[in-house]
Structures are given as C-alpha cells and as structure tokens.
Amino acid sequence: ILIVLIVMINKQYPRLREEVLKKLGKWEPEEEKKEEKPSTRLNSLDTFRGLAITTMIFVNFGGGKYYFMEHAAWNGLAVADFVFPWFMFMVGLSIVLSTQSQLKRNVAKTVILKKVTIRFIKLFLIGIFLNTAVPGGVELSNWRIPGVLQRIGFTFFVCSVLEVLFIPRLTAVDSFGGGERLTVAADDNEYNECGKFLNDNPDIPEKKISNWRFGHSSNGEASCTGKSLLFHTWPQWIIMSLFTGLWCAITFAMPIPGCPTGYLGAGGLADDGQYPNCTGGAAGYIDRLIFGPNMYQHPTCKSLYRTTHAYDPEGLLGCLTGIITVYSGVLAGHIIVTNKSSRGGTLIKLVVLAGITLVLGIVLSKGSLSGGWVPINKNLWTISYVMITSSSAYFILALLYFLIDFQGWCCGSPFRSAGKNPLFLYVGSYILYNYFPFNWATSETHGALMAQSIVGTIMWVLVGLYLDCKKIYYKI
Numbered sequence: 001i002l003i004v005l006i007v008m009i010n011k012q013y014p015r016l017r018e019e020v021l022k023k024l025g026k027w028e029p030e031e032e033k034k035e036e037k038p039s040t041r042l043n044s045l046d047t048f049r050g051l052a053i054t055t056m057i058f059v060n061f062g063g064g065k066y067y068f069m070e071h072a073a074w075n076g077l078a079v080a081d082f083v084f085p086w087f088m089f090m091v092g093l094s095i096v097l098s099t100q101s102q103l104k105r106n107v108a109k110t111v112i113l114k115k116v117t118i119r120f121i122k123l124f125l126i127g128i129f130l131n132t133a134v135p136g137g138v139e140l141s142n143w144r145i146p147g148v149l150q151r152i153g154f155t156f157f158v159c160s161v162l163e164v165l166f167i168p169r170l171t172a173v174d175s176f177g178g179g180e181r182l183t184v185a186a187d188d189n190e191y192n193e194c195g196k197f198l199n200d201n202p203d204i205p206e207k208k209i210s211n212w213r214f215g216h217s218s219n220g221e222a223s224c225t226g227k228s229l230l231f232h233t234w235p236q237w238i239i240m241s242l243f244t245g246l247w248c249a250i251t252f253a254m255p256i257p258g259c260p261t262g263y264l265g266a267g268g269l270a271d272d273g274q275y276p277n278c279t280g281g282a283a284g285y286i287d288r289l290i291f292g293p294n295m296y297q298h299p300t301c302k303s304l305y306r307t308t309h310a311y312d313p314e315g316l317l318g319c320l321t322g323i324i325t326v327y328s329g330v331l332a333g334h335i336i337v338t339n340k341s342s343r344g345g346t347l348i349k350l351v352v353l354a355g356i357t358l359v360l361g362i363v364l365s366k367g368s369l370s371g372g373w374v375p376i377n378k379n380l381w382t383i384s385y386v387m388i389t390s391s392s393a394y395f396i397l398a399l400l401y402f403l404i405d406f407q408g409w410c411c412g413s414p415f416r417s418a419g420k421n422p423l424f425l426y427v428g429s430y431i432l433y434n435y436f437p438f439n440w441a442t443s444e445t446h447g448a449l450m451a452q453s454i455v456g457t458i459m460w461v462l463v464g465l466y467l468d469c470k471k472i473y474y475k476i
Contacts, residue, residue: 092329
C-alpha cells in the first residue's frame with residue numbers, strides 16, 4: 001500500500017503542483033522557462049537521503065509492530081537496523097561535496113573547520129534537547145547524554161576534520177579544440193551543502209564535458225588528480241585502521257570486572273544466565289562508568305533477556321566504528337567526484353565496494369546473523385555490522401544513481417524532496433510524535449498500527465514536498 005501511494009504521489013506531483021500554483025496565481029511557465037538552468041544536483045543523493053529519513057520516521061512510528069520492522073533484540077539484523085547507518089553513510093558523502101564546494105570558492109580551511117565545529121555543537125545540543133522528550137517529563141538525574149544526533153555530530157566532525165586536513169581541491173579540467181583548458185568548480189549547495197556537484201558547463205558545445213581528468217588547475221594552484229587521490233587519502237586510511245584497531249583492542253582485550261574478557265553478549269538471561277551483569281561487555285562497562293544513570297535505560301535486549309543494567313546503543317565505544325560508517329560514505333564521495341566523466345566507472349566502483357564490504361562482513365560474522373568472530377550487532381556497532389550496512393548503502397546508492405542520474409528513468413520524488421530537509425523532518429517527527437494527524441489512539445492490532453504508521457509517515461513526506469515546492473530548506 002505504501003509503495004502504491006508513493007508511486008501515485010510521484011506521478012501526480014508535477015500536475016498537482018501546477019494546478020495549485022495556478023489557483024494561487026503564481027504559475028508563470030514562460031518566466032520559469034527563461035530562468036531554467038541545468039540541474040546542478042545529483043538527485044540520487046537527495047533521494048537516498050530522503051529514503052533513509054522516510055524509513056527512519058516509519059520505523060519510529062512503530063512499523064505496525066511487526067518484528068522485522070523493529071530493531072534486533074541483540075545480535076542480528078532487521079529493517080530498522082539499516083536506517084541509521086544509511087543516514088550516516090550519506091553524511092560522509094555530503095562531507096566530500098561540501099568541503100570541495102568551499103575549497104573551490106577559496107574558503108580558508110580554518111573557516112571550514114570553524115563551521116564544522118559549530119555544526120557539531122548544534123547537532124549535539126539538538127540531540128540533548130530531543131532526549132528530554134519523554135512521557136511525564138525528563139528526570140534530570142538520568143537525563144540521557146548520548147543519542148542519535150550526538151553520534152552523527154561527532155562522527156561528522158571527525159571525518160570532516162580528516163577531509164579538510166588531508167584532501168586538497170579536486171579541480172576538474174578538460175581540453176577542447178586548440179588545446180584550451182578549462183577549470184570547472186563545484187557550486188555550493190544552498191540547501192544543506194550536501195548535494196551539488198561538479199556539473200557540466202552549459203557554454204560548452206552539447207553541454208557535455210568529456211575526458212575529464214584531475215590535475216593542476218589553469219591558474220597553477222595545486223589540486224588532486226584521480227591517480228594521486230590515494231596518495232592524499234593514505235593518512236585517512238591509517239587513522240581509520242587505528243580506530244578499528246582501538247575498537248577491537250578495547251572490545252576483545254579490555255578486562256571487565258566480573259565478566260569474561262571479550263564478552264559481546266546481552267547479559268541477563270543470555271548465555272544461560274552466566275553473565276547477568278555484563279550487558280554489552282566493554283562498551284556497556286565504559287558507558288556506565290562515564291555516564292552513570294545518564295544513558296538509555298530501556299535497551300532492545302531488556303524485554304527478551306530480562307537485563308537489569310542500562311545500555312546505550314549510541315554509546316562511546318560505538319562512535320569509533322561509527323566513524324568507519326561515515327568514512328564509507330566519504331569513499332563514495334571521492335568516487336563520485338573523481339569519476340564525473342565516467343558514470344559507468346562510478347557505478348562499477350560503487351558496486352565493487354558493495355561487494356568488498358559484503359564479503360568482509362560475511363567473513364567476520366562467518367555468514368551468520370548471530371555468531372561468528374564478530375557478530376552483526378547494531379547495539380555494539382560491530383565492525384561486521386558496519387561492513388554489511390555499508391555494503392547495502394553502496395548498492396542502493398549505485399542503483400539510485402543508475403535509475404535517476406544515469407538513465408533518467410525517474411526523478412526520485414517524493415523521497416528527493418524529503419532528502420532536502422532531513423533534519424527538519426527528523427526533529428519534527430520526534431517532537432510531534434504524539435500529535436494528530438501523525439499519531440492517534442488505536443487498537444493494538446498489526447493492521448491498525450500499520451495504517452497509523454503509514455499515514456503518519458506520508459504526512460511527513462507531504463511536509464517535505466510542501467517545503468520543497470516553496471523552496472524552503474532548513475540547515476544548521
């Protein structure tokens with residue numbers, strides 16, 4: 001039903017928009033045609049971001065209370081477990097496009113780092129504020145400190161700093177008749193600095209730039225070539241390896257009082273009740289040591305395993321592997337930037353990365369959803385979980401890129417509109433969760449709850465469509 005409704009909205013949206021604007025007396029097709037410019041956005045990026053935020057809202061509304069629409073109790077994967085890493089993946093991709101956009105406008109790196117720091121602080125504070133949205137009001141003694149936006153903000157900050165410090169300007173140059181060289185710079189993204197890209201110059205015959213290569217710009221400034229990109233990213237790879245090694249060392253070698261070293265279980269009744277006070281192993285121990293009661297009190301494992309200790313799925317240790325998730329998106333951004341001329345090359349490289357990460361995830365988990373050397377676990381944000389979810393993100397991005405930007409078979413609506421205001425829709429759905437028409441009292445049956453989740457999600461999609469129609473875009 002949800003797919004049918006979305007397809008209907010997608011097909012009818014242009015006509016409905018025209019009719020509404022005509023009734024409002026604001027429809028000016030001739031003037032719009034004159035001012036029309038070639039699209040400077042990769043619509044697949046907005047569409048993927050919108051798909052992620054829409055699915056996140058749907059899951060937060062309950063998804064009909066079906067077990068496969070909820071988070072896995074501990075080890076394993078469900079639909080809900082893919083949404084957060086997808087969004088973080090897109091954050092990483094956006095970092096590349098935003099940073100390159102600012103570098104090409106000669107914005108000083110210190111200024112970029114200042115913006116990044118301010119954005120991190122804003123995300124953290126908004127996340128802290130959303131943690132007060134609890135029934136009956138928040139108790140200051142156990143006011144939760146970690147959270148979704150806090151993790152996004154921190155991982156965004158780390159990967160942004162690494163991108164600014166180690167990656168130079170990626171300058172696209174091409175030669176035309178007579179050996180003329182042209183430098184094409186990326187435009188800034190007026191919406192959220194997350195979607196615009198090196199676009200074709202309309203002044204060039206056939207509006208097409210071919211045989212792109214990356215080297216020194218026409219004014220002699222240093223830039224990064226496709227072949228030399230690896231040279232500039234090796235410090236990032238080393239740092240990512242250190243983060244992974246640090247996570248492994250703490251997770252598998254850190255001694256925990258009263259618990260076996262390297263324990264990854266849920267505690268409580270899990271493992272035949274042998275380790276009831278060891279929920280989350282090292283990750284849980286560190287969070288309880290630092291945050292005390294100021295962390296999530298109702299983990300997904302509580303109802304199934306009857307755990308008594310608090311555990312926060314957005315805790316500190318998971319931030320290390322969360323950085324790897326965001327960096328997976330950074331790699332996708334590098335691929336898109338350095339393969340602008342070869343869309344086929346972009347698709348191939350995205351699919352190759354999807355295959356590599358999938359194989360790594362399967363090897364680490366030994367092909368099991370609940371076992372292996374490193375089990376797939378969202379609560380712990382294990383490295384196998386990172387690989388599997390990143391693989392799905394690479395594949396979906398490649399698919400959307402092929403359908404929307406490569407073949408032009410669809411425009412990505414309505415998800416594309418939702419992807420231009422993801423933070424607004426997420427925060428809005430969180431704050432207005434209990435208000436009609438997004439939510440209402442209903443019977444506790446799967447059918448009624450599913451209908452409620454679908455209607456609530458569609459309402460927020462329509463909000464995204466309205467804001468896009470009005471050219472209203474919120475960013476921080």
